[in-house]
Structure formats: structure tokens, C-alpha cells
Amino acid sequence: MIANALKAIFDDRFSEHPSVLEQHCENLSWIKRQPPHMVVFVESKEEVMQVVALCNTHDFPLIPFGAGTSLEGQVNAPLGGVCLDLSRMNKILKVYTEDMQVVVQPGVTRQQLNQMLHDTGLFFPVDPGADATLGGMAATRASGTNAVRYGTMKENVMAMEIVLPSGKLIKVGTRAKKSSAGYDLTKLFIGSEGTLGIITELTLKLYGIPESTVSGVCSFETINDACNAVILGNQLGIDFARIELLDVTSIHACNIYSKLNLIEKPTLFLEFHGSKVHTSHEIERFHEVVMMNQGGAFSWANKEEERASLWRARHDAWWAIHSLFPGKKGVSTDVCVPISTLAECIKACQREIELRQLSAAIIGHVGDGNFHVLVLLDPEKEAEVSQVKDFIDHLNRLAIQWDGTCTGEHGVGQGKMDYLSLEHGLALEEMCRIKCAIDPKNRMNPGKLFPVSQLNKNYV
Amino acid sequence: MIANALKAIFDDRFSEHPSVLEQHCENLSWIKRQPPHMVVFVESKEEVMQVVALCNTHDFPLIPFGAGTSLEGQVNAPLGGVCLDLSRMNKILKVYTEDMQVVVQPGVTRQQLNQMLHDTGLFFPVDPGADATLGGMAATRASGTNAVRYGTMKENVMAMEIVLPSGKLIKVGTRAKKSSAGYDLTKLFIGSEGTLGIITELTLKLYGIPESTVSGVCSFETINDACNAVILGNQLGIDFARIELLDVTSIHACNIYSKLNLIEKPTLFLEFHGSKVHTSHEIERFHEVVMMNQGGAFSWANKEEERASLWRARHDAWWAIHSLFPGKKGVSTDVCVPISTLAECIKACQREIELRQLSAAIIGHVGDGNFHVLVLLDPEKEAEVSQVKDFIDHLNRLAIQWDGTCTGEHGVGQGKMDYLSLEHGLALEEMCRIKCAIDPKNRMNPGKLFPVSQLNKNYV
Numbered sequence: 001m002i003a004n005a006l007k008a009i010f011d012d013r014f015s016e017h018p019s020v021l022e023q024h025c026e027n028l029s030w031i032k033r034q035p036p037h038m039v040v041f042v043e044s045k046e047e048v049m050q051v052v053a054l055c056n057t058h059d060f061p062l063i064p065f066g067a068g069t070s071l072e073g074q075v076n077a078p079l080g081g082v083c084l085d086l087s088r089m090n091k092i093l094k095v096y097t098e099d100m101q102v103v104v105q106p107g108v109t110r111q112q113l114n115q116m117l118h119d120t121g122l123f124f125p126v127d128p129g130a131d132a133t134l135g136g137m138a139a140t141r142a143s144g145t146n147a148v149r150y151g152t153m154k155e156n157v158m159a160m161e162i163v164l165p166s167g168k169l170i171k172v173g174t175r176a177k178k179s180s181a182g183y184d185l186t187k188l189f190i191g192s193e194g195t196l197g198i199i200t201e202l203t204l205k206l207y208g209i210p211e212s213t214v215s216g217v218c219s220f221e222t223i224n225d226a227c228n229a230v231i232l233g234n235q236l237g238i239d240f241a242r243i244e245l246l247d248v249t250s251i252h253a254c255n256i257y258s259k260l261n262l263i264e265k266p267t268l269f270l271e272f273h274g275s276k277v278h279t280s281h282e283i284e285r286f287h288e289v290v291m292m293n294q295g296g297a298f299s300w301a302n303k304e305e306e307r308a309s310l311w312r313a314r315h316d317a318w319w320a321i322h323s324l325f326p327g328k329k330g331v332s333t334d335v336c337v338p339i340s341t342l343a344e345c346i347k348a349c350q351r352e353i354e355l356r357q358l359s360a361a362i363i364g365h366v367g368d369g370n371f372h373v374l375v376l377l378d379p380e381k382e383a384e385v386s387q388v389k390d391f392i393d394h395l396n397r398l399a400i401q402w403d404g405t406c407t408g409e410h411g412v413g414q415g416k417m418d419y420l421s422l423e424h425g426l427a428l429e430e431m432c433r434i435k436c437a438i439d440p441k442n443r444m445n446p447g448k449l450f451p452v453s454q455l456n457k458n459y460v
Numbered sequence: 461m462i463a464n465a466l467k468a469i470f471d472d473r474f475s476e477h478p479s480v481l482e483q484h485c486e487n488l489s490w491i492k493r494q495p496p497h498m499v500v501f502v503e504s505k506e507e508v509m510q511v512v513a514l515c516n517t518h519d520f521p522l523i524p525f526g527a528g529t530s531l532e533g534q535v536n537a538p539l540g541g542v543c544l545d546l547s548r549m550n551k552i553l554k555v556y557t558e559d560m561q562v563v564v565q566p567g568v569t570r571q572q573l574n575q576m577l578h579d580t581g582l583f584f585p586v587d588p589g590a591d592a593t594l595g596g597m598a599a600t601r602a603s604g605t606n607a608v609r610y611g612t613m614k615e616n617v618m619a620m621e622i623v624l625p626s627g628k629l630i631k632v633g634t635r636a637k638k639s640s641a642g643y644d645l646t647k648l649f650i651g652s653e654g655t656l657g658i659i660t661e662l663t664l665k666l667y668g669i670p671e672s673t674v675s676g677v678c679s680f681e682t683i684n685d686a687c688n689a690v691i692l693g694n695q696l697g698i699d700f701a702r703i704e705l706l707d708v709t710s711i712h713a714c715n716i717y718s719k720l721n722l723i724e725k726p727t728l729f730l731e732f733h734g735s736k737v738h739t740s741h742e743i744e745r746f747h748e749v750v751m752m753n754q755g756g757a758f759s760w761a762n763k764e765e766e767r768a769s770l771w772r773a774r775h776d777a778w779w780a781i782h783s784l785f786p787g788k789k790g791v792s793t794d795v796c797v798p799i800s801t802l803a804e805c806i807k808a809c810q811r812e813i814e815l816r817q818l819s820a821a822i823i824g825h826v827g828d829g830n831f832h833v834l835v836l837l838d839p840e841k842e843a844e845v846s847q848v849k850d851f852i853d854h855l856n857r858l859a860i861q862w863d864g865t866c867t868g869e870h871g872v873g874q875g876k877m878d879y880l881s882l883e884h885g886l887a888l889e890e891m892c893r894i895k896c897a898i899d900p901k902n903r904m905n906p907g908k909l910f911p912v913s914q915l916n917k918n919y920v
Contacts, residue, residue, distance in 0.1 A: 098691050098800035121695075141640040152638050154647075155615070170887040176796040177828040178612050179865035180601040180651055182872055182880055182909055183891045187614075187647035191640055208697045231558050235581075237668045237734070274697070277741045285735065336636040340558035368637040405639035412642055420642055427630040430898060431643045437897035437919070438890060449642055459897070 002058040006040055006082065009050060013041040013088075024065055024083040026076045030331050030379050031415055036063055036077035041085045045161065045169060045200035051084055052198065053167045061446050064194040066136030067109060069128075071332055072413030074140065074193050078447035084198060086135055092116050093201070100206040101158060101175060106135020106199045113204075122206040125150035128409065129315055135199045140411040141191030145314070148367030149241040149273065150207065152409065154190050161201035162189055165439040175203060188434070193411055194445035196438050210273035213241070214283060215307040216300040218290055219265040223247065223350075226266045227343035229286075229293040230366045234339065236289065239282050240367050242271035247350075249324070249361035250317050257320030258313035263296060268366070269314050271307075321361045321374050328359065328376035333392050335399035336370040336408030345402055349373060352394055356387045370408035397422065412449050420449070433459040462518040466500055466542065469510060473501040473548075484525055484543040486536045490791050490839050491875055496523055496537035501545045505621065505629060505660035511544055512658065513627045521906050524654040526596030527569060529588075531792055532873030534600065534653050538907035544658060546595055552576050553661070560666040561618060561635060566595020566659045573664075582666040585610035588869065589775055595659045600871040601651030605774070608827030609701040609733065610667065612869065614650050621661035622649055625899040635663060648894070653871055654905035656898050670733035673701075674743060675767040676760040678750055679725040683707065683810075686726045687803035689746075689753040690826045694799065696749065699742050700827050702731035707810075709784070709821035710777050717780030718773035723756060728826070729774050731767075781821045781834050788819065788836035793852050795859035796830040796868030805862055809833060812854055816847045830868035857882065872909050880909070893919040 007014045015021075021035035042048050055062045061081025068075055077083060089105040092113060096102070097120055104113060111131045113124050128137060128144040136142075138160065143152035150156065159173030173179075173186035189196055220226040226245055233240065246254065246267050254260055270286070272279040287298065301307045313320075322330050337345045346362060353360045353373070364371030375391065377384045396406040396419045406419040420428050432450055435442070436459040446452055467474045475481075481495035502508050515522045521541030528535055537543060550567040557580055564573060571591045573584050588597060588604040596602075598620065603612035610616065619633030633639075633646035649656055680686040686705055693700065706714065706727050714720055730746070732739040747758065761767045773780075782790050797805045806822060813820045813833070824831030835851065837844045856866040856879045866879040881888050892910055895902070896919040906912055 096798065096800060098695070099798045100695065101798070141638075141644075143638055147638060154638075154644065164890070168886050170890065171885060172887050174865050174883070175798040175863040176830075176859075176865045176868065177799070178601075178603055178607060178614075178796055178830060178868050180867045180869050180871040181865045181876065181883055182651070182888070183894060184601075184614065184647045184651055185887055185890060187644045188894075191642070191644055208695055210697065235558070235560065235668055237670065275741060275745070278738055281735060281737045336638055338556065338559045338561070338635040339637070340556060370636075370638060399636075403635040405634050405636045405641045407640045408636065408638050409640050411640040416641065423634070423641055424645075425631060426628050427632050427645055428642070430624070430630065430645060433897045434643060434648075434894055437893045 002054055002060050002082070003038055005054050006038065006051070010040050015039045024068065024075065024085065026073045027068055029071050029073065029415065030329060031073040031076065034076040034078045036083035037080045039083040039085055041088050043088050045163065048084065048163045048198050048200050049167055049169060051082060052163050052165065055082060055443055056167060059441065059443070061443055063445050064139065064198050066107060066133030067131065069130035069132045070136065070140055070413060071410045072415035074411060074413035074448060076414060078414070079452070087133065089200070095120060097122065099175060100208070101203055102206055103201060103203050104134055105201060107133050109133050110137065117206065121209055123209050124204055125207055126153055126156055134202055134204065138190050138199055138202055139193050141409070143409045145242045145244055145365060146271070147365060148243055149239065154187060156205045157186060157190055157202055158205060159203040160186060160189060160199050162197040162199055164197045165441070165444050173203070191411070193413065193448050195435060195449050196444060212276040212279045213271065213273055213307065214279045214300060214302055215269070215271045215310050216298050217262060217267055217269055217310065218298045219263040219267045219296040221265065221294050223266045223346050224343045225293045225295065226268055227366065229268065229289050229295060231339055232289045232292065233286055234367070236285060238286050238289070239272065239274065239278070240270065241273040242269065243367040244269040244314060245364040245366040245371070246317065247362040250321060250363050253320035253324045253361065254313045254317055257323055258316055260313055265296070269310065317363055318374060322376065325359050325376040327378070329379050331375045331377065331388060333373045333375065333395055334370070334407050334410040335395055335404060336368060337399050337402045337404030339369045341402040341404070342366060342369050345398060346371060348398055349395055352391055356391055358388065358391060368408065369404065414448060417449065417451060432457070462514055462520050462542065463498055465514050466498065466511070470500050475499045484528065484535065484545065486533045487528055489531050489533065489875065490789060491533040491536065494536040494538050496543035497540045499543040499545055501548050503548050505623065508544065508623045508658050508660050509627055509629060511542060512623050512625065515542060515903055516627060519901065519903070521903055523905050524599070524658050526567060526593030527591065529590035529592045530596065530600055530873060531870045532875035534871060534873035534908060536874060538874070539912070547593060549660070555580060556635070557582065559635060560668070561663055562666055563661060563663050564594055565661060567593050569593050570597065577666065581669050583669050584664055585667055586613055586616055594662055594664065598650050598659055598662055599653050601869070603869045605702045605704055605825060606731070607825060608703055609699065614647060616665045617646060617650055617662055618665060619663040620646060620649060620659050622657040622659055624657045625901070625904050633663070651871065653873065653908050655895060655909050656904060672736040672739045673731065673733055673767065674739045674760060674762055675729070675731045675770050676758050677722060677727055677729055677770065678758045679723040679727045679756040681725065681754050683726045683806050684803045685753045685755065686728055687826065689728070689749050689755060691799055692749045692752065693746055694827070696745060698746050698749070699732065699734065699738070700730065701733040702729065703827040704729040704774060705824040705826040705831070706777065707822040710781060710823050713780035713784045713821060714773045714777055717783055718776055720773055725756070729770065777823055778834060782836070785819045785836040787838070789839050791835045791837065791848060793833045793835065793855055794867050794870040795855055795864060796828060797859050797862045797864030799829040801862040801864070802826060802829050805858060806831060808858055809855055812851055816851055818848065818851060828868065829864065874908060877909065877911060892917070
């Protein structure tokens with residue numbers, strides 16, 4: 001029995017306790033919880049290799065787990081299996097200040113990393129809101145509010161160490177800023193959601209903490225005007241560090257929850273990073289863009305505490321919107337489209353919300369064309385659930401139709417599995433082929449990205 | 461016979477003429493020419509699919525060909541086969557100005573694209589020097605002088621259409637700025653050097669032509685000082701658009717060939733892009749960095765013609781260095797290391813050049829830690845060839861030892877095949893596994909990236 005073998009090795013770092021199992025599956029969305037059979041808290045890559053070897057011997061599924069903040073059922077165990085909790089592998093191994101790089105274990109969270117880095121004058125920019133682990137963020141190809149300037153995990157992971165389904169430990173990528181030496185395995189493993197192997201180490205890019213950071217808010221008459229300001233700003237090469245769109249409902253919620261006095265219209269939350277000269281100049285340039293698009297007055301926050309309160313309000317928007325609809329549960333959607341189609345797509349989405357009389361708010365990382373609809377519902381009411389499901393289905397199809405994607409940053413997990421075929425067409429078969437080549441027994445996080453049945457076809 | 465079948469379809473766009481075959485193999489390096497059996501000039505993706513299908517039926521190798529400017533034997537035909545000349549697929553299909561994207565056929569060259577784009581105020585930044593085709597640049601994961609600001613082909617290809625070895629046409633990627641929807645096949649095909657399929661369409665990122673472009677040169681007492689200036693500049697977040705290092709020999713060659721009066725010391729060629737305020741401020745900031753690292757006086761070029769002549773000199777450096785050693789043939793190496801080790805690596809490289817009494821010059825894209833040594837030799841003199849081979853071997857190993865890569869931008873082809881195992885270790889097996897999963901018969905550009913014998917192992 002694999003449980004006995006694991007217990008013998010890991011002792012009190014092994015658990016089959018129902019409450020522990022419950023903590024180690026989907027918790028943040030409406031996707032049904034599917035707990036694993038057991039949880040192992042590993043502390044080294046050697047231990048990861050041991051667990052993978054045992055799962056091989058016993059032909060048992062393995063599900064990697066970081067902070068459990070994913071939103072599409074990535075940590076569920078639909079076939080049961082061993083949950084590999086990597087949160088104790090949380091050492092920051094080395095900082096290369098001259099190269100502006102850091103080597104971390106996968107269980108380090110982004111806030112832990114930035115706290116440790118503070119005195120070096122460097123920081124890691126990718127910020128998905130939740131204090132996720134860096135291993136989990138790489139696995140999901142996460143991003144967040146400042147991807148518009150710094151990119152997503154895809155652009156910020158230079159190298160990784162990975163334990164393969166076979167039990168072998170490999171290194172992918174190097175510390176050089178670029179390479180043309182063969183297939184880009186680093187990028188293949190980023191976003192693979194634990195289906196190809198377990199990340200046991202990451203080398204990340206860092207950035208200098210900017211001399212000047214200025215945040216601000218600006219309201220617009222319509223979503224269209226706000227989106228047009230973003231498009232023009234991009235075309236002029238304005239150097240946004242963050243540019244977030246909040247709809248009227250979101251602003252209303254923020255005003256109540258975070259005690260702000262924002263004008264209740266579609267609003268952009270902005271941030272600029274750089275030298276003082278640079279940020280002032282970019283603000284000036286954006287000001288012209290705003291005027292050309294019927295934007296209202298700006299309100300700028302230069303001081304650290306003002307900025308912090310503004311972005312806290314933005315990050316708390318999720319809870320603020322929840323508190324508008326007490327007793328309801330929130331479901332966060334995630335699509336991304338070319339910026340030129342963003343306003344149209346949001347408008348179509350608003351029509352669908354009205355049509356179905358849903359309780360919902362829209363928040364977008366509009367610099368990237370990525371937006372979320374937070375839909376509130378009572379999960380016990382079947383008719384409500386079915387309306388919301390129908391809405392999300394419609395939104396995913398809309399995004400794909402408009403040359404976009406069914407997920408900009410939350411990943412596929414179980415929730416978006418059904419849309420990969422529509423988005424990728426025949427290319428999905430090649431993904432399955434790669435999955436089968438690297439994990440022929442489908443032991444690594446089975447039932448994510450691809451339905452189990454899809455991998456039973458003959459891809460070899 | 462495949463030749464008959466192809467001739468019947470392509471008529472005068474099919475050739476077995478020796479002079480045509482000679483043009484369709486390695487031409488720019490010392491790697492032995494290996495011409496294909498025949499060349500087909502395709503004009504559409506449907507024709508590409510036809511040729512792939514025929515190669516399947518006749519079990520015949522297929523080698524894609526763009527402008528033939530690769531440097532590591534990528535277009536050679538070691539097993540013979542059909543050379544697929546894509547240069548006539550040179551249509552620019554659609555410009556999305558609001559999204560700053562363009563859709564092109566693979567045979568479009570970067571200069572052709574930028575000429576066409578000029579009136580839109582947009583440009584495509586990746587510039588490997590040669591007027592390569594965009595399909596070839598994607599296949600090799602090319603970059604060049606301004607990757608430090610705009611990234612390489614990896615960061616600038618959003619989506620592609622590919623004909624797979626099976627003959628199927630797939631689309632990878634979308635026009636959305638980010639996606640977490642499954643494995644990143646786009647990045648897998650970028651840099652795959654024609655070994656996984658034929659690129660028949662690319663969607664590329666564009667950028668606004670900057671309001672202000674300022675170029676300049678600055679000499680330093682030592683390579684070390686120049687590299688330290690680059691490191692400090694990076695740490696301060698100075699927004700370099702280009703930062704190139706030329707050693708004394710290169711500067712001497714440029715002075716003679718391009719009739720310049722540069723001080724004959726290690727020199728940085730720089731460029732800044734952005735608003736006028738931004739470029740002036742970045743220059744000011746870099747000035748301080750230069751003074752802290754014993755740099756000499758700057759010489760700035762604001763005017764278009766001055767800038768053009770400076771960068772023409774930089775791009776002509778290859779020919780300038782050749783002309784210093786009449787009758788000799790140049791071989792261009794290509795390694796990339798973390799910036800912190802760059803000065804050490806270049807110094808070690810200079811010692812090896814001295815030790816072997818080679819005729820050589822060093823030019824580096826130092827913002828990325830990428831540098832080339834142009835070694836001049838008489839390919840007829842065996843002792844000389846063996847010395848140069850030994851030097852290049854040493855340099856590749858050095859770069860890998862220092863957490864770098866044996867190729868920053870030229871790719872693997874045939875020339876770097878022997879170093880992939882040292883660089884990637886066990887991860888190389890996973891590359892072979894992917895190659896075998898997608899191209900099980902090894903018909904696509906065989907003998908590149910991996911020796912044919914390596915793929916005969918049982919990866920399935």
C-alpha cells in the first residue's frame with residue numbers, strides 16, 4: 001500500500017485526516033471539492049523524487065499543491081491520489097544582485113520573496129492578488145495587475161528544476177538572458193499545471209524598485225471611452241505599470257467597503273514606475289489621451305500610504321463586491337481578447353448580464369485585454385447556477401470568437417477544459433501528444449487540462 | 461519518384477539544377493555544404509501541405525528555407541531531401557493598428573515589413589543584422605541589437621500557423637496579449653529550426669516608432685569597465701534600446717572600413733528610444749554611470765543620417781573585420797552568459813585568442829550578455845582550422861560552465877549539436893521525446909538539433 005510506504009518515510013508529515021484532505025482541494029470557486037486520498041508535506045527535491053517513484057511503483061495519481069489559491073479546480077483530485085504539498089519548500093536559495101535574479105524553492109510565496117528582497121532594492125513584480133506560491137504561479141502561468149509593464153510568469157521565469165513523471169530530475173533554461181539552444185522546455189512547463197512534472201526550483205527575473213511610483217484614478221463616461229484611452233495610450237507607447245478598469249458596480253462596492261469617495265462611473269486605476277522625470281512625463285502624456293476620450297479629472301496619489309490604500313481597495317474589490325450581495329458566493333471568470341475588441345466584448349458581456357439579471361461586476365487588466373466578471377450566486381439554487389454557467393459558457397465562446405482566449409491568467413484546471421478544443425482546434429491533439437510522451441501513464445495531475453478519456457486515444 | 465510528382469505540380473517552380481541546389485544549402489559559415497536533392501518554390505500553405513504529404517508518401521526529408529542567412533548549417537541537407545523555399549510566400553496579410561500587430565507569410569523579410577509599415581507609425585524591432593525572413597527568424601529564435609529593449613522573436617511572435625509533419629495545419633497562440641490556456645505551443649515551435657513543422661503564417665507584435673531616437677558611442681579603458689557600466693545601468697533600470705560592445709580590433713576595423721574617427725579602445729554603441737524628455741533623461745543617467753566606470757567622452761548622434769552612419773558601421777563591422785584580414789574567411793561564434801560573468805568570460809576568451817594566436821574580433825549585444833567572436837582563418841589550412849575549432853569548443857564549454865548557453869541567437873543547426881547534451885543534461889532526452897512524438901519518422905529537417913542516431917533510441 002502506498003499509504004504505508006509514505007507514512008513510513010514521512011511520519012507526521014503524512015496525513016489522511018479528513019480536515020487536512022478538505023484543505024487540499026478546490027476551495028475558492030464553485031467547482032466541486034474532490035479531496036485526495038492523502039497529503040504529504042515534502043521538504044526537499046529528494047523527497048519529491050521519492051514520492052514520484054512511489055507513485056510510479058503503485059500506479060497512483062500525484063497532485064502538486066502550493067497555496068491552494070488557484071480558481072479552476074487545479075488542485076482537485078478527481079481520481080484521488082497523493083497530494084504533494086510543497087509549501088514547506090520555501091527557501092530563498094540565492095540572490096544574484098548583479099544579474100537581478102533569484103533562485104527559490106517552489107513553496108516561497110510572492111510576498112515572502114518581496115519582503116526578503118526589500119533591502120536589496122530589487123523586487124519581483126508578478127502579482128496575481130492572492131499570496132500564491134511561486135511554483136504554483138509558474139505552473140498556472142499567472143500574472144495580474146502589472147503584467148502590462150513586467151509581463152507574466154512566462155516572461156519572468158528564466159530556469160527551473162523539475163522532477164519528471166519518470167522520477168528523473170532535469171534542469172530547463174539557463175541564467176543567460178536569451179538562448180537559441182533547442183526547444184524551449186521552460187516555456188512548455190510554465191502553464192502546464194502540474195501535468196508534466198513537479199517544479200522543485202525556479203530562477204526568476206528581478207527588477208529595481210523604481211525611484212518613483214505614482215498611482216491615480218480617472219473616471220470616464222463609458223467603458224468605450226476608457227478602453228479607447230487605453231488603446232491610444234498603448235499606441236503612443238505610454239509606459240503603464242498598471243492600468244485597471246473597474247465598472248460602476250465595482251466602484252460602488254469599493255466606495256462602501258474601502259470608504260472611498262470615487263465618482264461612480266467606469267474608472268481606470270493607473271500606476272507609473274520609473275524616474276521622477278519619467279513618471280511625471282508619462283502622466284502628462286496620458287492626461288492628453290484622457291482629455292481626447294472624455295475622461296474626468298485625475299486624482300493622483302504620490303505618497304506611499306495613499307497609493308497603498310488605493311491598491312488595497314483594488315485588491316479588496318473582490319471582497320467589496322461580495323459584501324454588496326450578502327449570502328451569495330462569488331465566481332470569478334477570466335477571459336482575454338485583443339485590446340481593439342475589448343470594449344465590444346465588455347459591452348456584449350454587460351448585455352448578457354442584464355439579459356440573465358445576474359448580480360455581477362467587471363474588473364479588467366485592460367492594458368492586456370484581460371478581464372474578469374465576478375458573478376454572485378447562491379450555489380444551492382439550481383436555476384441560478386444554471387444561468388451563471390450558461391453566462392460563463394457564452395463569455396468563453398465570445399472571447400475565443402474574437403481572436404482571444406478562454407483564460408488570460410487563471411489557467412484551465414477542470415473549469416476551462418471544455419473550451420480548449422474550440423480555442424486550439426487540431427493543435428489540442430499536439431498538446432495531448434506531448435502530455436503522453438512525457439507522462440505516458442497520466443499520473444501527473446490527471447483530469448486537468450485534458451479529460452482523462454481524451455488521453456486514452458492513441459497518441460504514441 | 462517524388463521528383464516527378466513534384467515536377468508535375470510545380471513545373472518551373474521545381475528545380476534540380478546544381479546551381480539552384482548550391483544556393484539552397486549552408487553558405488555563410490565554414491560548415492560543409494550539403495545541398496538537397498531538389499528545390500520547390502511554394503506560394504501558399506496549400507502547396508506546403510501538398511509537399512509535406514508527398515514527402516510522407518515517399519518517406520523523404522524536407523528542409524525549410526527562407527533567406528538562407530542562418531549560420532549553423534540549419535539549411536543543409538545531410539540526408540538530401542526536398543528543400544522547401546518559402547521566400548515567395550512574402551505577403552503581408554493584415555495590419556491591426558489598434559492592437560499593434562501584423563499577420564505575415566513566412567517569406568516576408570524584416571526590412572520588407574518595416575518598409576511597408578513605415579506610414580503606419582509602427583515598426584517591428586527584431587533585427588538580426590541580415591535581412592532574414594520572419595519565418596526563418598522565428599524558427600531560429602533570432603534576436604540582435606535591440607533585444608535588450610524589445611526582446612527576441614520569442615517575445616514578439618504571438619501566434620503562428622504551422623503545417624505539421626503529419627500534413628495537418630494547426631494554429632498556435634492567439635491575438636490576445638496573454639493566455640493560460642494549455643501548453644505554450646507557440647514557444648515550442650519558435651526555435652525548433654524546422655524540426656517540428658513548417659511555419660506558414662506569423663502574427664507579430666509591433667511597436668510605435670519612437671518620438672525620439674538618440675544614438676551614441678563611448679569608449680572605456682577596459683572591457684571590464686564597459687561591462688560594469690552595463691551592469692550598473694541595468695540595475696538602475698536605464699532604458700537601453702541598444703547597447704553593443706566592440707573590442708579594440710573591431711573599432712580599428714570600423715575606423716578603416718567605415719571612415720570613422722573613433723578612439724581605438726573598448727567601446728559601447730548605444731541607443732535610446734522614447735519621448736524626447738525620456739531619452740534626454742536616460743542619457744543623463746547613463747552619463748553618471750559612465751563616469752563611475754572610467755568611461756571617456758560621449759559622442760551623440762541626434763540626426764537621422766548621423767545615427768544611420770553609426771549603426772551602418774556597427775552592422776558592417778563583420779565586413780570591416782574581414783577586410784582587415786584579406787583572403788581569410790570569417791566564422792562567427794555565438795554564446796550568451798549572465799551579465800555578471802560577461803567581463804570574465806570575454807577576458808578568458810581573449811586569453812584563448814592570444815594563446816592560439818588567432819585573428820579575431822569581439823562584438824557583443826552586452827545588454828543581454830550575448831557576444832560573438834569573429835574568427836578569421838584560411839579554411840584550406842588544416843592546422844588553422846583545427847585551432848579555431850578547438851577555440852570555439854573551448855568558448856562553448858566556458859559559456860555553459862558559467863550558467864550560460866552555447867548559442868544566444870544563431871541556433872543549433874549542425875554546428876552546436878554536440879553541446880546540447882552538456883547544456884541541457886537529461887532534459888535533452890525530453891526534447892528528443894517531443895521531437896519523436898510530433899515527427900516520429902524524423903522527416904522534418906533531419907540531422908539538425910539532434911544527431912539522427914540520437915532519435916533512433918526508444919523515446920516512445
